[in-house]
Amino acid sequence: MTESLSGRAPWRRPLMLTVTAGAVALTAVAPVEVAAAEPGTAQCSVRTLHGNYTGNLSGRSGAVGLLAFQTLVAFNGDGTGTTQATSMNETSGPTSFTTTFTYDLQKNCSGKATVTRSTGEVTHWVMSVSSRGSKVHFLQTDARSVVTGTLDRV
Structure with a gap:
């Protein structure tokens, strides 16, 4: 497999960008997920x-x-x-x-x-x-x- 100038395999860079974008998207919706807990799982008072x-x-x-x-x-x-x-x-x-x-x-x-x-x-x-x-x-x-x-x- 060929290495890029940064020392990483070329296929790894898009994967890391995808994971980073996914983490940003998850962070953006996290408050909504907190409010929309699965029925019967959240037990707040x-x-x-x-x-x-x-x-x-x-x-x-x-x-x-x-x-x-x-x-x-x-x-x-x-x-x-x-x-x-x-x-x-x-x-x-x-x-x-x-x-x-x-x-x-x-x-x-x-x-x-x-x-x-x-x-x-x-x-x-x-x-x-x-x-x-x-x-x-x-x-x-x-x-x-x-x-x-x-x-x-x-």
Whole structure:
């Protein structure tokens, strides 16, 4: 078999590109697969989310334009929690704030959360959770806002 200048067999390069493209495609649909667990396999409840999670959320708000959050979230495992966050947007920042929230999580690991900032602002979110609770994917559902992100258990 002939070797290419890179020292690899010529047939290997397309295979590696295919595997890489497949990995990128899998990464792009992973949050959807988390929310669409096989019937009877996912067993989530509010107790699934407990402890500290950290991550970034970003998107656009009609009020302030592009924005990003870095956050530490404490889930209490009983449908409540608190957040410490820092945000940046096109009009101001960095701004630190805290929140309290309530959430509901269905057996299929999908749920909803209502978040109240220390300023009184209330936001609404849908979420999907890995069946063991190690990751939480969020999407804000308020009008004029498109914010999404992922939290990882620490």
